[in-house]
Amino acid sequence: MKVTKVGVVGSGIMGGGITEVAALAGNEVILRSREQATAEGTLATIERSLGKRVDKGALSEEQRKETLARITPTSNLHDLAECDLVIESVVEDLPTKRHLFSELDRICQDHTMLATNTSTLPVIEMAMETGRPEKVCGIHFFNPAPAMKLVEVVRPITAADETIETAKAFAEACGKTAVLVKDQAGFIVNALLFPYLNNAVRLLDQGVATMEDIDEAMKGGCGFPMGPFALLDLVGLDTSVAILDALYEEHRDPNYAAVPRLRRMVAAELWGRKSGKGFYDYPRS
Numbered sequence: 001m002k003v004t005k006v007g008v009v010g011s012g013i014m015g016g017g018i019t020e021v022a023a024l025a026g027n028e029v030i031l032r033s034r035e036q037a038t039a040e041g042t043l044a045t046i047e048r049s050l051g052k053r054v055d056k057g058a059l060s061e062e063q064r065k066e067t068l069a070r071i072t073p074t075s076n077l078h079d080l081a082e083c084d085l086v087i088e089s090v091v092e093d094l095p096t097k098r099h100l101f102s103e104l105d106r107i108c109q110d111h112t113m114l115a116t117n118t119s120t121l122p123v124i125e126m127a128m129e130t131g132r133p134e135k136v137c138g139i140h141f142f143n144p145a146p147a148m149k150l151v152e153v154v155r156p157i158t159a160a161d162e163t164i165e166t167a168k169a170f171a172e173a174c175g176k177t178a179v180l181v182k183d184q185a186g187f188i189v190n191a192l193l194f195p196y197l198n199n200a201v202r203l204l205d206q207g208v209a210t211m212e213d214i215d216e217a218m219k220g221g222c223g224f225p226m227g228p229f230a231l232l233d234l235v236g237l238d239t240s241v242a243i244l245d246a247l248y249e250e251h252r253d254p255n256y257a258a259v260p261r262l263r264r265m266v267a268a269e270l271w272g273r274k275s276g277k278g279f280y281d282y283p284r285s
């Protein structure tokens with residue numbers, strides 16, 4: 001199936017990025033947030049991001065205008081009915097996502113494929129909320145979606161070959177490299193990444209080094225573009241704890257049990273960049 005009309009549900013860090021990527025690739029995109037004002041605010045953020053591409057010479061002014069014109073912000077889930085593909089990117093919470101999948105299944109046309117951008121949650125649980133589990137898969141983008149090259153295409157045991165092929169072709173049409181992975185918590189990247197991030201917080205708690213020095217060590221010693229604390233702030237500490245909880249739930253491996261400090265920071269709304277403060281401060285401009 002050729003995808004030309006895409007729905008994105010959720011207009012947080014990832015929903016906005018996925019919308020930008022899909023629109024740049026020439027798709028018509030319906031961006032749905034629970035509030036119309038939030039959806040329009042995300043469109044304004046995308047407009048600024050596209051403006052930066054124009055400043056760098058990577059996009060013409062005409063292309064910027066055409067890309068923006070392909071995006072329709074809405075608060076009405078019914079506006080997604082005619083999409084070829086709907087990608088949900090709401091909060092990393094299984095009951096919320098399951099409910100959303102049952103609603104999308106009710107609203108969308110029979111041909112619509114439904115995908116989740118979940119970082120860790122079982123895709124099969126979302127697929128089974130629908131009457132079309134063969135048309136459900138994971139399409140997992142990375143943060144920031146416009147910059148990061150990888151997409152994990154996640155195959156629940158119910159998915160048809162055509163669904164996986166369409167998801168892979170969509171990711172590649174968006175300029176991404178697609179890897180195929182089974183529906184197991186954390187897929188490839190987060191299954192390997194999150195024990196490392198969690199253990200960095202453990203090292204800090206043990207007083208082995210300051211967070212600044214741990215970040216410097218992993219940049220200088222491993223060639224990583226940013227250290228673990230800067231990365232936790234970028235991902236969002238609330239999302240990070242949800243990811244660790246899902247990994248622990250599936251594997252019962254102590255390496256995945258969120259270090260208590262992380263949970264306390266989430267309770268204190270120290271979520272990282274999105275709340276202005278996490279391990280580091282992010283003054284609002």
Ligand SMILES: NC(=O)c1ccc[n+]([C@@H]2O[C@H](COP(=O)([O-])OP(=O)(O)OC[C@H]3O[C@@H](n4cnc5c(N)ncnc54)[C@H](O)[C@@H]3O)[C@@H](O)[C@H]2O)c1
Nearest residue numbers: 010011012013014015089090091092096118119141143235
């Ligand atoms: N942050 C990352 O680095 C990253 C990377 C890849 C994938 N993801 C995944 O993307 C998804 C979204 O993460 P994010 O980082 O964009 O989070 P975010 O906190 O920036 O955005 C979450 C969005 O969900 C919406 N939301 C919250 N509760 C809801 C509800 N009950 N019903 C409907 N919508 C609701 C919020 O309004 C917001 O638009 C999650 O599944 C996450 O695991 C995140």
